[in-house]
Amino acid sequence: MELFENSLSRQASQPATTSMSGISETPLGAPVEYGGSKETLNPEEMLVASVNSCIMLVFYHFAAKFNVDISSYTSQAEGKVEKTRDGLRFTNINVRAKISLSSNPPPR
Numbered sequence: 001m002e003l004f005e006n007s008l009s010r011q012a013s014q015p016a017t018t019s020m021s022g023i024s025e026t027p028l029g030a031p032v033e034y035g036g037s038k039e040t041l042n043p044e045e046m047l048v049a050s051v052n053s054c055i056m057l058v059f060y061h062f063a064a065k066f067n068v069d070i071s072s073y074t075s076q077a078e079g080k081v082e083k084t085r086d087g088l089r090f091t092n093i094n095v096r097a098k099i100s101l102s103s104n105p106p107p108r
Contacts, residue, residue, distance in 0.1 A: 015040055044081060044090075051093050052077035059097070069102035 006020035008028065017025040018041070030036030031044050052075055063070050075097040082091045 044079065047090065048077050048079035048093055051079075052095050055095050055097070059099075071100040071102045072098075073100075074098050 004020075006018055008016055008018050009025070010016040015027045015029050015037070018028045019025050027037075027040040029040035029042060031042040032038055036042055056073060056075060059073065060070065062068075075095055077093060077095045079093040080091050081088055084091070
């Protein structure tokens with residue numbers, strides 16, 4: 001079993017902060033679209049970044065398992081939040097990756 005933790009803290013009118021995985025406190029707030037600041041992380045972008053990075057890490061896991069030598073990997077992700085009858089919801093997260101293979105494949 002693995003346990004992943006983070007903590008949140010907010011004092012009076014100060015921005016909230018989050019800490020996780022040994023990363024020091026980082027300001028956290030709402031996205032600009034919902035009245036937040038461009039200077040803080042927001043849960044919506046962190047969710048999209050989590051999906052994006054998870055796909056990349058799984059891709060590299062299987063590339064290594066099947067001895068595929070990757071030269072580069074870049075990806076762009078976007079998440080769509082829409083108003084539904086139940087409130088605001090993520091309705092889609094789209095990830096587009098561009099992968100380059102090494103020109104010298106490893107020996108088998």
